[in-house]
Amino acid sequence: MTKKLKSTTNYNPLTIMKQFFLSLLAIVAITGCTWAQNQSTFTQTQPQRIQNLPMYHILNTDSVNVTTTKLKKDKSVMIIYFSPDCSHCQHLMYELKPKLKELSGIQIVMISFVQYKMIKEFYRDFGLSAYPNITVGTEGYTYEMQKYFEIKTTPYIAIYDKHGKLVKAYEKAPDVKELVDVAKKA
Structure with a gap:
């Protein structure tokens, strides 16, 4: 006999x-x-550590020592760490050069670790003297900026707003259109 169980x-x-x-x-x-x-x-x-604009000390193409204190207040800053003989850096400059007029309101500081002579040639070859908002210089063998950003490859780009706060950093050369758009909004 089977009993049927009642479900509770x-x-x-x-x-x-x-x-x-x-x-x-x-x-x-x-x-x-x-x-x-x-x-x-x-x-x-x-x-x-890179959220704030760093203090830098560079020797510019006019043989003048320049520091962060020379920057104009209330203007955004683009730091480009580069090497004049780096093919990626040169390619970035070829692509960026036609857009430099659009970036005239942004202070662009190009810093390298190489000898002064190479910086001066790079400045001349790319005609950067036509852009008063661009400063090119070498930090020499101090490597302060290289250490600050922990740079492994060039170009390295960091964009700071007018308050000196990081907007965006690029460990490799970004698309130039994106770079210009981000810099203009900074």
Whole structure:
């Protein structure tokens, strides 16, 4: 003889649907929070130490020592760390040169570690004297900026707003259109 067991569980379809939607909502909430945390970590890839405009000391193409204090207040700054014999740096300058008039309101400081003679030739070859907003110089063998930004390859570009706060940094040469757009908004 078989006995039929009585079920003590009530399988109300409405209760089951509520539990299903509550579980689904919990999964979506947990996933969303995890994704948001990962996104904030992703977008904040620049180290805290470079969030403020650094103090630099360079010898410019006129053999004058220039520091951060020479920058005009309330103007954004683009620092380009480069090497005159770097093909990526030269390529960046060839692409950037037609756009330099658009960047006339931005102070561009090009810093290198190479000898003064090479800096002067680079300045001359690219006709940078036509742009009063551009300063080119060498930090010599101090490597202060190289250490500050932990530069591994050139060109390295950091854009700071008029308050000296980092807007964006590029460890490699970016698309010039993007670079110009970011710099103009800084």
